[in-house]
Amino acid sequence: MRYFPSGPIYEYRWKLLELALAHVKADAGEFRLEPYAEEVTQNRGMLLLQSGAIDVIALGTNDERESRMRPIKIDILRGIVGFRLFVIRAADQGRIAQMDERSLRKQLTFGLNSQWADLPIMRANGFSVITSSTYENLFEMLSAARFDAFPRGLNEARRELDERKQIYPKLAIEQSKALYFPYPIYFWVHKDNVALAKTIERGLQLSLADGSFRKLFESYHAIEIATIRKEKRQVILLDNPVLPAGTAKPETSWWWPDAASRR
Structure with missing residues (x-):
């Protein structure tokens, strides 16, 4: 299963996909995740997904992307x-x-x-x-x-x-x-690959339910979570006009417990 983007800052995203697929092994079967071999732009990555050269992408959302690809609408990075x-x-x-x-x-x-x-x-x-x-x-x-x-x-x-x-x-x-600004990150698959989308969504839901999703998130972001809780920054709240209509706002409580008081 080829994915994009790759590199150290994206490692968590693919560990989460691995975790989700492990929860639905009976549906997903045996799989091996591997990064797409070439370094390409995001636009090129989306074209490669549409052509079948890439199987899963993890990016933020907007109307154009939702028209071209199929999102699994669970925010994998919690905002x-x-x-x-x-x-x-x-x-x-x-x-x-x-x-x-x-x-x-x-x-x-x-x-x-x-x-x-x-x-x-x-x-x-x-x-x-x-x-x-x-x-x-x-x-x-x-x-x-x-x-x-x-x-x-x-x-x-x-x-x-x-x-x-x-x-x-x-x-x-x-x-x-x-x-x-609200900016959910989703896994995306080919527009026609309904089966893979449903499999990934079920795996994410199961990992949310048993706490393993949160455990993985917190293990990768422990330093950031500790930092934001002790720092006193001026946080400027922005609108996100490119969010597709009906997009749920990210649930930030895992890492930013006082966010609600700032909105």
């Missing part, structure tokens, strides 16, 4: 990707700490991948964004002061910086601010 920290140049800590919400929109330029579903969310909420077609190039652009901040999911930012600290020693996590 944590929508809680965005800023990767910045460490020298800008003081400057950004003094900004209010209006200043962030007027004075900062953010960098994002041109194919990511959060790009229109940031722009719709009044943020200035420049883009790159490649993920890795965004770190180089930030380091070279092409933009001011790279918003990354709570579960992504520190891990990504740790992996690149030798290459970009002057980058850091901004300490005072965060953004949050």
Whole structure:
């Protein structure tokens, strides 16, 4: 069963799929998960899913994706990707700490991948964004002061910086601010593959019911959960205009117990 995307920051997603399929082994049969061998963009990955070269994708949702692929509508990351920290140049800590919400929109330029579903969310909420077609190039652009901040999911930012600290020693996590917008991440299969979608959905439901889904989530995000509970950040709540109608808001209580009081 070939999947996309792959790499260290996506490992949890595929461990969860493995867990879900293990719960329905009688239906799923024997399987082996393996990453798609080539490095491709998200748009290319979706085309490969439609052609049958990839079997399962794990990405955020929008109307276009739901028209082209079949989502299993269980948020596998419990909204944590929508809680965005800023990767910045460490020298800008003081400057950004003094900004209010209006200043962030007027004075900062953010960098994002041109194919990511959060790009229109940031722009719709009044943020200035420049883009790159490649993920890795965004770190180089930030380091070279092409933009001011790279918003990354709570579960992504520190891990990504740790992996690149030798290459970009002057980058850091901004300490005072965060953004949050509802941004569920789903498993997706070919539009016509109803059987696989139902199998994955049943496996996820069973792993939710017996607590193994939550246990896996907490084991992969223990540092982030501990951090958010002790940090005092200004969290700026954003609208997500690209959510398809009727999309359930992410359930964040596993990692952000006081979220309800902020909305």
